[in-house]
Amino acid sequence: MKTVQVKWALATALVLVLGSSFAQESKVGYINTQRITTESAPAKTAQAKLEQEFSKRQKDLADLQQSLKSKSEKFERDAPAMSEAQRAASQKEFAELNRDFQRRQREFQEDLNGRRNEELQKVLDAANRAVKQVAESEKYDLVLQEVVYSSARHDITEKVLKILNTAAK
Secondary structure (H helix, E strand, O other): OHHHHHHHHHHHHHHHHHHHHHHHHOOEEEOOHHHHHHHOHHHHHHHHHHHHHHHHHHHHHHHHHHHHHHHHHHHHHHHHHOOHHHHHHHHHHHHHHHHHHHHHHHHHHHHHHHHHHHHHHHHHHHHHHHHHHHHHHOOOOEEEOOOOOOOHHHEOHHHHHHHHHHHHO
16 A cells, blocks of 8 residues: 555656656747637638638529518418419429528538638648747747637747738738
8 A cells, every 4th residue: 555655656756847847948839720710811811712702602592582581471461362272382382492492502501611611721721830830930849729728928829820921912
């Protein structure tokens, strides 16, 4: 029993000694990935590119949705005066249009998400190169992307943003 306690005491002492020497000799930094993907010039360019690429389809979907809404309102208004066959045909036509709208909307969302992921990956690749550049030039031993808490003196996000924004010009 005593040997177990001695081993734990030695292990704890070793961790404390190694931990304190690591902290004194190592330089650690972190980046805020959220800021990189929203504030950097490449991220803003990618967002504008996506908006331009998908704006027409988005407008077409909005027009189709408005058309469906109008048809629904017209049906509600005219349904009491329609025969049973007319009402059934109108409902069937509306259901088909609605299914088509749902399918197109789903395809649009899938395409948009796929392209957004491609563009985001390009931004993150450029950010990783910039992080590596900062880490090598300023001799960082470790750079983290996500942290729960850190002092602002460890944050190198601004330096990475500067490199990304300069490279985008």
